[in-house]
Amino acid sequence: MAxxxxxxxxxxxxxxxxxxxxxxxxxxxxxxxxxxVFYSKEPVRTSASKIYTFRDxxxxxKKIYPxxxxxxxxxxxxxxxxxxxxxxGMGRFVSPGEKVLLKPNAAWDRQPEQAANxxxxxxxxxxxxxxxxxxxxxxxxxxxVNDPYRCFARSGxxxxxxxxxxxxxxxxxxxxxxxxxxxxxxxxxxVSRFYHxxxxxxxxxxxxHHSLSKCTMAMKNLYGSLGGQRNRLHQDIxxxxxxxxxxxxxxxxxxxxxxxxMRNGPTGGNLSDVAIExxxxxxxxxxxxxxxxxxxxxxxxxxxxxxGMAEKRGLGISDWKSLNVAEINV
Amino acid sequence: MMARLLTxxxxxxxxxxxxxxxxxxxxxxxxxxxxRGYETPLFLELDPLVAVASFLTSWTVYKGLAxxxxxxxxxxxxxxxxxxxxxxxxxxxQVAGSIFNxxxxxxxxxxxxxxxxxxxxxxxxxxxxxxxxxxxxxIGLFDPISLITRxxxxxxxxxxxxxxxxxxxxxxxxxxxxxxxxxxxxxxFANRFLPRFWCRAVCPLGALLGLxxxxxxxxxxxxxDRCTDCKKCLAHCHGGCDPDTAxxxxxxxxxLNCIEDCPExxxxxxxxxxxxxxxxxxxxxxxxxxxxxxxxxxxxPVMRSTISSxxxxxxxxxxxxxxxxxxxxxxxxxxxxxxxxxxxxxAIHPALLEAGFEGIWTPVLINSIGYCEYNCVLCxxxxxxxxxxxxxxxxxxxxxAGQKPVKIGTAFYDRGRCxxxxxxxxxxxxxEVCPTSPKAIWFETVEVQLRNGAKKILKQPRVDPNxxxxxxxxxxxxxxxxxxxxxxxxxxxxxxxxxxMILKS
Numbered sequence: 001m002a003x004x005x006x007x008x009x010x011x012x013x014x015x016x017x018x019x020x021x022x023x024x025x026x027x028x029x030x031x032x033x034x035x036x037v038f039y040s041k042e043p044v045r046t047s048a049s050k051i052y053t054f055r056d057x058x059x060x061x062k063k064i065y066p067x068x069x070x071x072x073x074x075x076x077x078x079x080x081x082x083x084x085x086x087x088x089g090m091g092r093f094v095s096p097g098e099k100v101l102l103k104p105n106a107a108w109d110r111q112p113e114q115a116a117n118x119x120x121x122x123x124x125x126x127x128x129x130x131x132x133x134x135x136x137x138x139x140x141x142x143x144x145v146n147d148p149y150r151c152f153a154r155s156g157x158x159x160x161x162x163x164x165x166x167x168x169x170x171x172x173x174x175x176x177x178x179x180x181x182x183x184x185x186x187x188x189x190x191v192s193r194f195y196h197x198x199x200x201x202x203x204x205x206x207x208x209h210h211s212l213s214k215c216t217m218a219m220k221n222l223y224g225s226l227g228g229q230r231n232r233l234h235q236d237i238x239x240x241x242x243x244x245x246x247x248x249x250x251x252x253x254x255x256x257x258x259x260x261x262m263r264n265g266p267t268g269g270n271l272s273d274v275a276i277e278x279x280x281x282x283x284x285x286x287x288x289x290x291x292x293x294x295x296x297x298x299x300x301x302x303x304x305x306x307x308g309m310a311e312k313r314g315l316g317i318s319d320w321k322s323l324n325v326a327e328i329n330v
Numbered sequence: 331m332m333a334r335l336l337t338x339x340x341x342x343x344x345x346x347x348x349x350x351x352x353x354x355x356x357x358x359x360x361x362x363x364x365x366r367g368y369e370t371p372l373f374l375e376l377d378p379l380v381a382v383a384s385f386l387t388s389w390t391v392y393k394g395l396a397x398x399x400x401x402x403x404x405x406x407x408x409x410x411x412x413x414x415x416x417x418x419x420x421x422x423x424q425v426a427g428s429i430f431n432x433x434x435x436x437x438x439x440x441x442x443x444x445x446x447x448x449x450x451x452x453x454x455x456x457x458x459x460x461x462x463x464x465x466x467x468x469i470g471l472f473d474p475i476s477l478i479t480r481x482x483x484x485x486x487x488x489x490x491x492x493x494x495x496x497x498x499x500x501x502x503x504x505x506x507x508x509x510x511x512x513x514x515x516x517x518x519f520a521n522r523f524l525p526r527f528w529c530r531a532v533c534p535l536g537a538l539l540g541l542x543x544x545x546x547x548x549x550x551x552x553x554x555d556r557c558t559d560c561k562k563c564l565a566h567c568h569g570g571c572d573p574d575t576a577x578x579x580x581x582x583x584x585x586l587n588c589i590e591d592c593p594e595x596x597x598x599x600x601x602x603x604x605x606x607x608x609x610x611x612x613x614x615x616x617x618x619x620x621x622x623x624x625x626x627x628x629x630x631p632v633m634r635s636t637i638s639s640x641x642x643x644x645x646x647x648x649x650x651x652x653x654x655x656x657x658x659x660x661x662x663x664x665x666x667x668x669x670x671x672x673x674x675x676x677a678i679h680p681a682l683l684e685a686g687f688e689g690i691w692t693p694v695l696i697n698s699i700g701y702c703e704y705n706c707v708l709c710x711x712x713x714x715x716x717x718x719x720x721x722x723x724x725x726x727x728x729x730x731a732g733q734k735p736v737k738i739g740t741a742f743y744d745r746g747r748c749x750x751x752x753x754x755x756x757x758x759x760x761x762e763v764c765p766t767s768p769k770a771i772w773f774e775t776v777e778v779q780l781r782n783g784a785k786k787i788l789k790q791p792r793v794d795p796n797x798x799x800x801x802x803x804x805x806x807x808x809x810x811x812x813x814x815x816x817x818x819x820x821x822x823x824x825x826x827x828x829x830x831m832i833l834k835s
Contacts, residue, residue: 109705145763145807147674147703148499149363154705172495211773212758212789231759231809235749269704269767 051188052179057201057251058284059093066326067317068283068292073330076121076258076280077128083282084129084254086326093252094200096134101141101198102126102166103250104157105206105221108267109146112156115259116268118206120160122256122280126202127166138166141194142224169194176227183243185236190227195248203250203286207257207277207293209265213237214304216266217293218253218286219245242309245286249315253289255281260296287316288323338586339566342414346421353418357482358497360671360712369394371668371714373418373475378402378542379535380476380664383469384715386462387661392716402542409546410539413529414568414583419474419517420529420536424568426518427525441525442567444578444613448530452614453622455537460626466633466688470665472534477517480691483671484680485511504670505679505696530570530581540580544612548599549579550588551606556596563588563597573597576610638686643829645819647685648695648800650678651702651736652710652721655825662717665691669709669718675700677802678709693718695738697802697818698811702738704765704801739800740822740831741770741793748815750790754778758789760804760816770797771804771816795822795832 012020069086071079084090094100104118112120123140130138140161144151148170152158158168176190195201205221212234213220222244223230233240257279261268268274277296283289287310291301301307301318311318353373360370374380375394378401385391401412413420431438458469470476484504489511491497504510520527529536543549550573552563563573566588571581573588589597639647640656650669653659670678670693677700680691693709695702707721721736728735741760745751750758750773764771773789780786793816800818808814821831 109703147362147706150674150703150706153362170499172499173493173501174495211761212756229809229811231807234757234759234762234809235755237756264767264769266762267765267767267769269765273767 049178052177052191052193052196053182054179054191054195054247054249056249057199058249059251061284062088062092065092066324067285068281068288068320068323068325069328070292070325071280071282071328071330072278074278075330076119076256077125078330079258079278079280080122080125080254080282081129082328082330083280084126084252086328087282087284090129090133093202094130094133094135097136098199099137099139099197100130100135100200100202100251101139101194102130102202102204103221103224104140104142104204105208105216105224106142106148106151106155106157107145107224109150109154110268111154113259113271113274114268115206115261115274116208116266117151117155117157118204119256119258120156122254122258123157123204124160124164124166126204126254127161127164130202131165135200139169139194139198140166141169141171141192143171143192143227144224171227173227179247181243181247183239183247185239186233186243186247189230191225192227195225200251201248203253205253205255206259206261207255207296208261208268209263209273209297211265213241213306214299215294215297218255218290219306219310222248222250238306238309241306242313242315245306245310245315246313250286251284253281253283253286255289255293257281257293257296262297285316285323287311287318288320290316291318292320292325338590342586345415346424349416350418350421353478354482357479357487357671360483360668362672362674362706362708365672365708365711370672370712371666372397374479374664374666374668374714376401376416377473377475377535378405379469379473379538380715382538383458383462383467383473384662384664386459387465387467388658392662392714394714401539405539405542405546407547409543409549409579409582409584410536410569411584412539413533413536414585417474417529417535419478419533420526420583422478423518423521423526423528427521430522431525438525438566439561439564442564442570444570444572444581444610445524445530446613448570448581449613449618450531451533451537452540453618453625454532455534455541456619456622457626457629458534460623461630461633464627464630465661466630467661467664468633468688469534470663470691472532473664474528474533474535476664476666477514479671480665480667480680481510481514483667485514487671500676502676503699504676505699506682510680510691526568526570529568529583540612543582544580545609546579548601549609550577550582550584550586550597550599551602552577553594553596553598553603553605554607555605556594557607558594558596560593562591562593565591572610576608578610578613580612633687636686639684639689640686643820643826644684644686645821646694647681647689648697648739648802648818648820649823649825650693650695650709650718651726651738652707652713652718653693653738653825654717654719655827659717659825660685660688660692662715663692664715664717666714667691667693668712668714669693672708672712673700674706674708675703675806677701677703677806695802695818697805698814699806701802701806702800704803734824735766735799737799737822737824739802739818739820740795740798741800741802741804741816741818743791743793744815744817747810747813748791749809750788752815754780754786754788756788757809758791759807759809761789761791763803763807765801765803766797766799768797770794770799791816798822 110116171192568585
């Protein structure tokens with residue numbers, strides 16, 4: 001009886017036999033080649049990602065200008081302008097068409113009065129000076145400790161920067177690239193790629209108290225370039241800060257001491273911990289700026305080991321009194 | 331031209347597009363950068379099921395939930411228009427269903443005919459309603475707006491972002507997000523077998539609106555004199571409501587496709603005419619309904635026969651600031667996930683069984699992923715049901731005279747894991763990030779002896795329980811990040827009178 005299960009296979013012709021043989025040999029060859037080409041003694045293929053290094057953002061040192069300019073006054077914009085004017089003007093640091101990266105301290109979801117973040121007026125003023133020096137773009141960035149959107153919005157920096165014509169650039173996870181800091185305790189770390197895209201970097205710290213490192217100013221502000229698990233840096237904080245200062249050599253440092261957080265740092269939160277100092281310090285020597293700032297927190301250079309370490313590495317001079325310091329009242 | 335474009339179904343489609351876009355827009359606005367006082371929980375507030383169920387558990391119609399009266403009254407007059415015109419899950423299911431239907435040859439007349447399976451949703455409504463009346467709000471498990479809000483906030487939007495930085499700066503990751511995403515995909519995939527399976531067979535909101543639209547003022551009518559029984563009206567029927575015989579108004583989604591598909595002009599929407607067919611009955615037997623209600627009454631004590639955050643405080647159940655007492659919280663939370671979407675640090679997660687069976691998918695803080703931002707009160711402002719009551723920053727931080735800050739838990743040190751305590755290593759990151767002023771984390775400077783006999787000065791951290799608000803940033807930033815050396819548990823939370831430890835504070 002005919003059933004669908006009884007259908008018979010037709011015989012194999014010579015042509016079919018040759019075709020099938022060719023197909024079987026061909027597929028076997030492909031299988032062999034696949035094994036040959038992809039044979040590996042390692043269980044996974046590790047793609048070596050590119051490791052970046054920081055460029056030197058500094059400009060040529062000119063002896064005719066004072067190394068440090070200290071401006072005192074009420075108006076942040078005037079103080080910043082006067083201080084930078086004294087050390088050669090922004091034209092000395094930023095050439096037309098360059099991309100400039102500003103690194104304020106915008107680590108915390110706090111308001112400007114609480115002095116946990118750099119004064120937005122100082123940041124805006126530097127943005128304007130860079131644009132006046134015909135920088136093509138001015139980026140403002142930080143890797144905040146609190147939620148970055150909140151930090152930039154509530155510190156007033158986002159608004160001030162946008163009004164001044166600058167751009168806020170916040171690093172998403174894929175914006176971090178591995179960078180060799182070549183330090184004693186800091187080797188290869190994720191760093192936001194804006195540092196490698198910018199031509200110049202201007203460091204905009206604020207003077208604050210910090211329980212472990214005693215103070216957080218110009219040198220420790222560079223922490224904010226790092227991503228990854230940077231909370232491990234606290235275990236050897238002095239070496240880590242010195243390493244950062246060796247790796248990142250900013251073009252210019254403009255330190256905000258308009259309001260100084262004296263206690264409960266670096267977060268603050270209470271206005272009674274804030275001292276009004278109405279000072280802005282500008283300089284190319286990171287160590288000298290740092291050392292000058294100690295006075296606001298009643299510290300000596302000897303209290304802060306990383307300043308001595310940085311000086312020993314030849315990063316700057318901590319004895320700022322030996323330098324040419326210009327003091328301006330505006 | 332205009333008349334050809336302005337067909338009934340195109341009018342409905344434009345409403346559907348508008349509402350689905352509005353839904354996504356409101357969810358996208360649910361974040362610190364964009365929220366600016368928009369009524370982001372609008373869809374949840376329009377949802378009558380949320381209003382009715384949370385009314386049954388707490389005898390209040392909370393604030394915005396009064397908006398659901400628009401839908402309730404509208405349904406009484408016009409029928410179940412919500413399902414195909416407004417409901418984002420209904421619209422997505424309809425799109426999925428039409429795509430699946432187009433992909434293969436199907437008998438749409440058979441697929442769109444009424445099936446007794448569609449009674450199931452009334453039983454689900456009965457079970458959940460009885461449980462709610464007895465005091466447990468489980469409606470959020472099945473409520474379509476809660477389901478789609480939760481799925482989008484926890485799975486779809488984070489999945490779309492995929493580390494790109496387009497939607498979120500930091501990729502949000504949610505506890506059990508994959509599971510919730512799978513449920514959502516399963517709901518969509520069910521359309522492969524039966525178009526709008528969820529809406530027709532499962533959705534308790536559909537059931538509630540079905541009850542309300544059993545005899546609506548306006549409805550679909552079939553003219554028996556004109557009808558030739560060609561069944562073309564079933565080809566694109568959304569609800570499966572038998573427009574070819576006696577229309578089941580409780581099932582009708584008011585898609586109006588049958589009107590346009592009818593070659594004889596035999597179907598109209600409005601009041602009945604002299605030759606109109608009778609309407610079909612509500613296909614729910616009294617006996618079955620009572621059985622379901624009894625089932626709900628039986629499920630309730632079984633559900634309660636487990637340890638939950640209500641019977642004994644659970645250390646991992648850290649609720650967002652502003653949350654009401656746990657017992658009341660579980661009576662109000664519909665598990666919609668709005669608070670999880672708005673949280674800027676990705677701290678709020680859907681619980682699995684940490685808070686007991688009743689607390690499934692309710693919000694808990696997981697500090698190893700995020701932490702409660704000191705100056706942030708966003709979660710309290712997006713909650714549609716008042717499980718988290720609105721806070722001001724001043725109130726949260728206790729800035730007013732005589733007020734204490736809202737405390738959601740307390741931090742404890744694990745001295746066996748903490749670097750300065752256990753490993754003689756400098757650290758105190760926790761002290762650095764502690765947001766209160768004065769800081770709740772303080773330290774003692776001690777001299778310790780190392781293995782090699784050398785001395786070392788170390789700062790060993792401690793918590794002041796009277797200052798700690800339980801925000802969890804210390805736990806979040808602890809370098810021992812697989813199992814932090816400082817951890818926050820729920821004890822000491824302001825909202826509880828029993829989950830306390832300190833006698834005097």
